Amino acid sequence: MSNSYVIGVDFGTDSVRALIVDTQTGQAVGTHVHNYVRWKKGLYCNPATSQFRQHPLDYLEGLEASIRGALANASDDVRQHVVGISIDTTGSTPGPVDETGLPLALRPDFAENPNGMFILWKDHTANAEAEEINNLAHHWDIDYTKYVGGIYSSEWFWAKMLRTIRVDEAVRQHAFSWVEHCDWISAVLTGNTNPLTLRRSRCAAGHKALWHSEFDGLPSEEFLTQLDPLLAGQRDRLYHDTYTSDQSMGNLSAEWAQKLGLSTDVVVGVGAFDAHMGAIGAEIEPYAFVRIIGTSTCDILMAPNEEIGHRLIRGICGQVDGSVAPGMLGLEAGQSAFGDVYAWFARLITGPVRELLGDEAADTMSSQLIPHLSAQAEQLPVTANDLIALDWINGRRTPDANHTLKAAITGLNLGTDAPKIFKALVEATAFGSRSIVDRFLQEGVPISKVIAIGGVAKKSPFVMQTLANVLNKPIQVASSDQACALGAAMCAAVAAGIHPTMEAAQQAMGSGFDAEYQPRPEQVATYETLYQKYLQLGAFVENKPVSSSQSIAQYAQSESL
Ligand SMILES: Nc1ncnc2c1ncn2[C@@H]1O[C@H](COP(=O)(O)OP(=O)(O)O)[C@@H](O)[C@H]1O
Ligand SMILES: O=C(CO)[C@H](O)[C@H](O)COP(=O)(O)O
Known part of the structure; x- marks a missing residue:
C-alpha cells in the first residue's frame, strides 16, 4: 500500500x-x-x-x-x-x-x-x-x-x-x-x-x-x-x-x-x-506545559477532565473540554508580547538609523541587532541589583488579563547601555512566564515538564537558557x-x-x-531575588498593594533604582 x-x-x-x-x-x-x-x-x-x-x-x-x-x-x-x-x-x-x-x-x-x-x-x-x-x-x-x-x-x-x-x-x-x-x-x-x-x-x-x-x-x-x-x-x-x-x-x-x-x-x-x-x-501529554514562544506566547496544558473536574482555574485564558484533544481539558495562558518586546527595542534603535542613514543601513542593522544584543547580554553578570523591566508592553494576558497595563524599566543610570536594557527585557519576558507557571501551581494544577516551540525557542539559546534559569525547570525544545x-x-x-x-x-x-535547557543553579537564586522585584514593580505599576514584606518605598530606595 x-x-x-x-x-x-x-x-x-x-x-x-x-x-x-x-x-x-x-x-x-x-x-x-x-x-x-x-x-x-x-x-x-x-x-x-x-x-x-x-x-x-x-x-x-x-x-x-x-x-x-x-x-x-x-x-x-x-x-x-x-x-x-x-x-x-x-x-x-x-x-x-x-x-x-x-x-x-x-x-x-x-x-x-x-x-x-x-x-x-x-x-x-x-x-x-x-x-x-x-x-x-x-x-x-x-x-x-x-x-x-x-x-x-x-x-x-x-x-x-x-x-x-x-x-x-x-x-x-x-x-x-x-x-x-x-x-x-x-x-x-x-x-x-x-x-x-x-x-x-x-x-x-x-x-x-x-x-x-x-x-x-x-x-x-x-x-x-x-x-x-x-x-x-x-x-x-x-x-x-x-x-x-x-x-x-x-x-x-x-x-x-x-x-x-x-x-x-x-x-x-x-x-x-x-x-x-x-x-x-x-507531543503534549497530560500535565506537560507547552509554550509556543514567538511574537507572543501561548501556553497550553492538558489534563484529564475527571482530574480537574469543575475546579475553576483563576486568571488564565480558559479551560475547555476538547480544545486540544477530545476527552481532555485544554488550559490556555500566555503573554501578549514576548518576541515583540525584543522587536520593539530593535525598532527603537533602528528607527532613527532608518531616518538618518536610509533603509539599507537600517535593514542591515535590523537583521543583526537581536543576535548581536543577545551575544553581549549573555556575557553580562546576573546580580541582584540589575535593571528590572516589566513585559507588559502589549498589556498582560495572563495571569489576570489586563490589556490597559503598560511596561516599565527601572534602574537606568548613565552607565546603562543597550545590552543591559536588552538583558532586562529578556528577563522581563522570563519573569512574565514565571508568574504564569506560579499561577498554575497555586491553583493546584501540577506541571510535569516544560516543552517549547516557536521562533524564539528555536532561534535563541540565550532567551531559552534565561527562561530555564528563571523557571528553575528544564525546558525541552521540539525538533x-x-x-x-x-x-x-x-x-x-x-x-x-x-x-x-x-x-x-x-x-x-x-x-x-x-535541545534541552537545564537551569543553572548559580543563577537560580539571584533570579529568585530579581523575580520578587519584578512582582513588586508590577504591583506598583498596577497600583496594587504590595504583598511582600518589602514596601514600594523601600524598593524604590534600593540599589536597583
Ligand atoms: N535571535 C532571536 N532572539 C530572540 N528573539 C528573536 C530572534 N529572532 C527573532 N526573534 C523574535 O521572534 C519573534 C517572531 O517569532 P516567530 O515564532 O517566528 O513568529 P510568530 O510568533 O509570528 O509565529 C519576533 O517577535 C522576534 O522579535
Ligand atoms: O492567543 C493565541 C492563540 O490562542 C494567538 O493565536 C497567539 O498568541 C498568536 O501568536 P503568535 O503570532 O505569537 O504565534
Whole structure:
C-alpha cells in the first residue's frame, strides 16, 4: 500500500505555512511559507491605538500560495495520495460575514474598511467592551467568565464584535454573523461558508466566545441584550454546537480541489488555534506545559477532565473540554508580547538609523541587532541589583488579563547601555512566564515538564537558557521548526481516519526534541531575588498593594533604582 499524506496549514501573525507530512513516518515532504502582502505594508493597522486588522484576501492568497508551493516541491505521487488538510490560525481573530459567510471586506463596498476585516488577536481596541462584559458577567446569575479564568479579555470575540458594531453602522447593518479565522478558512476549503451550518471550532468557541455545555452554548440572549441591545438576535445567527479537531469539516470543494490540484476525496478537518494544534505537534501529554514562544506566547496544558473536574482555574485564558484533544481539558495562558518586546527595542534603535542613514543601513542593522544584543547580554553578570523591566508592553494576558497595563524599566543610570536594557527585557519576558507557571501551581494544577516551540525557542539559546534559569525547570525544545503546522497535519490524519486518536497520530508522526535547557543553579537564586522585584514593580505599576514584606518605598530606595 502506498503512503498517505496530510497537509497542515498554520496561519501565524505575519505569514502562513503549509507542511505536507507522511502519515506513517511523520516525514515532512514539502513546505512553503507565504508572507501576507497587505499586512507587511502595515495597511489597516494603527499600533498607536492597538488596531491590528488583516484583510481576508491576505488569507485566501496565502492559503493557495502556501499549499501550492508545498506541493510544488513534493512529487506527483505525494499529490495523488494527500488524504487530509487541517488548519490552525491565530485567535481570537474574528471577522464580520454576510448571510453567505463572505467576510464584508471581500465585498467592494467594504474592501478598504478595517471594520469589515478580521480583527487580529493582538488588537486591543475593545478594552472598554471587555470591561463591560466583565462587569455584567460578574453580577449576572451565571458568571459566564468562570471557565475563562474569571476575566474576559479585549483580545476576544465578543468584545471585538461589540465594539465594531457600535462604531461602524455599515458593518452593523451588513454583518449577518461573525466567524473566527480558523472556522472561516477551513469552511472556504469545503465550499460551505454558511455561518449557520459551518462547523465551529470548540477551541475558539470555548476559549474566546464563552461557549460552554453548562450554559447550553453561548451566553443567553438576555445577557447579550443586557450588554447591548445591538446584540439582539446575534446568538441565533452564531452557533449552538461546536466540534473538536479530530472531526471532519467536510470534503475539499471542487473549486479548491482544482485550484490546488488535489482530489475532492481530501477530508478537511475542523480548525483550531495555532497554540492548541502546536501543542499536539509538540507531543503534549497530560500535565506537560507547552509554550509556543514567538511574537507572543501561548501556553497550553492538558489534563484529564475527571482530574480537574469543575475546579475553576483563576486568571488564565480558559479551560475547555476538547480544545486540544477530545476527552481532555485544554488550559490556555500566555503573554501578549514576548518576541515583540525584543522587536520593539530593535525598532527603537533602528528607527532613527532608518531616518538618518536610509533603509539599507537600517535593514542591515535590523537583521543583526537581536543576535548581536543577545551575544553581549549573555556575557553580562546576573546580580541582584540589575535593571528590572516589566513585559507588559502589549498589556498582560495572563495571569489576570489586563490589556490597559503598560511596561516599565527601572534602574537606568548613565552607565546603562543597550545590552543591559536588552538583558532586562529578556528577563522581563522570563519573569512574565514565571508568574504564569506560579499561577498554575497555586491553583493546584501540577506541571510535569516544560516543552517549547516557536521562533524564539528555536532561534535563541540565550532567551531559552534565561527562561530555564528563571523557571528553575528544564525546558525541552521540539525538533520541528513548524510544530504548529505539524500538529495541524496530525489533526488532519485523525480527521481523515488514518489514525484513531491524537495520541496515535503523535506516536506515528512526532519528531521528538532536539535541545534541552537545564537551569543553572548559580543563577537560580539571584533570579529568585530579581523575580520578587519584578512582582513588586508590577504591583506598583498596577497600583496594587504590595504583598511582600518589602514596601514600594523601600524598593524604590534600593540599589536597583
Ligand atoms: N535571535 C532571536 N532572539 C530572540 N528573539 C528573536 C530572534 N529572532 C527573532 N526573534 C523574535 O521572534 C519573534 C517572531 O517569532 P516567530 O515564532 O517566528 O513568529 P510568530 O510568533 O509570528 O509565529 C519576533 O517577535 C522576534 O522579535
Ligand atoms: O492567543 C493565541 C492563540 O490562542 C494567538 O493565536 C497567539 O498568541 C498568536 O501568536 P503568535 O503570532 O505569537 O504565534
